[in-house]
Amino acid sequence: MNVLQNIKTGIILLALVLLHTNLVQAHTIKKVCTHDEPFKVYCDLCGCATSSGSFGFGTLSNANFVGVRYIYQNFESRNGIFENSPTSKESFNTYQLWAQIPINKSFYVSANLPYQDLTRNFNNVKENINGLGDASVIGWFKLPFYKKQNTDKVDFNIEREASGHSLQFGLGIKLPTGKFEESLADNINPGFQVGTGSVDGIFSLGYNYGGDKYGVNTLFSxxxxxxxxxxxxxxxxxxxxxxxxxxxxTEKMNIMPFVGVSGDVYKKITQYGETLEDTDGNILNASIGSELAIDKFIFGASYTLPISQSLFGDNVESKQRLSVYVNFAL
Known part of the structure; x- marks a missing residue:
């Protein structure tokens, strides 16, 4: 019920902002998707083992922004090896402040500060934990590629024409700003934590192509x-x-529907130097969504379902994921 209320509130806020923007913006909107600003996706890590690192940190419309995002995920964990073993139903609500800030033409920084609200229902007993999650900061270097110049004639125009292709290299850190509770470590789903309590390194490599109408992006982290x-x-x-x-x-807005695939591969958890069995896994997802850009405001939503998964000895099952966001382009 809280999830539905959160989504309804978000939709109302989006509608109000859209209405206000249409009333005050009467001029033609600049094209926001260009060869120089292809769609960038960056990994976001909320600090939970089963929370996907592949649900994105960026927008289709503009490379630099500040904004807020809401992510809903739900899982079902089975406490036992039998089909009729008792199950735990878990809902993860994440509220994020996120941004991408340019340093210069080649360097930029992305940052994310989440607030976690996690609920679990097991044997008709409801448990809730909430609090600040793990913040992350990533520094990025962009390497654009340019169209080949014609060597048969002299061109005094020193401005090289971008091809739309580019590579991104990211190096970042996740900070232990979220609380880790050892009493929850024995749960079937070890991701039921607001934070990991650890400092983690983030290494990323991305490829982007942005054309006038079509674009594609790939990111490995x-x-x-x-x-x-x-x-x-x-x-x-x-x-x-x-x-x-x-x-x-159109004259006043850009609409960008998209489809995608994403996934995560998790290694096993260790505690006191010993490897814990059935704590690794993998998941492959399919996503569909759209983004609406009106002047400097960017509104987006995506819906994700698993294609295949094997998480924690097949005892944890990811059900679905929903993400909505509102950004202001810089």
């Missing part, structure tokens, strides 16, 4: 997990994501 003060260490994580979008531009 590796999370090197650290050990927290409780001698508990989440397994290292590899995440990947690919998205294809189509831009429809």
């Amino acid at each position: 590796y999370y090197l997990k650290g050990e927290n003060k409780n001698d508990y260490q989440f397994g290292n994580q590899f995440s990947y994501a690919t998205n294809l979008y189509r831009a429809f531009a």
Whole structure:
């Protein structure tokens, strides 16, 4: 019920902002999807083992922004090896402040500060934990590619024409700003935590192509997990994501529907130097969504369902994921 109320509130706020924007913006909107600003996706890590690192950190419309995002995920965990074993139903609500800030033409920084609200229902007993999650900061270097110049004639125009292709290299850190509760470590779903309590490294490599109408992006990220003060260490994580979008531009707005696939591979958790069995896994997802850009406001939503998964000895099942956001382009 709280999830539905949160979604309804978000829809109302989006509608109010859209109405206000249409009333005060009467001029033609600049084209927001260009060869120089293709769709960028960045990994976001909320600090939970089963929370995907592949659900994106960026927008289709503009490379630089500040904004808020809401993510809903739900899981079902089976406490036992039999089909009729008792199950735990878990809902993860994440509220994020996120941004991408330019340093210069080649360097930029992305940052994310989440608030977690997690609920679990097991044997008709409801449990809730909430609080600040793990913040992350990533520094990025962009390497654009340019069209080949014609060597048969002299061109005094020193401005090279972008091809639309580019590579991104990211190096970042996740901070232990979220609380890790050791009493929850024995849960079937170890992701039921607001934070990991550890300092983690983030290494990313991305490829983007942005054309006038179509664009594609691919991102690979590796999370090197650290050990927290409780001698508990989440397994290292590899995440990947690919998205294809189509831009429809009008005089006052850009609409960009997209489809994509993403996934995560989790290594086993260790505690007190020993590897814990059935704590690794993998998941492959399919996503569909759209984005609406009106002047400097960017509104987006996506819906994700698993294609295949094997999480924590097949005892944890991811059901679905919903994400909505509102950004202001810089």
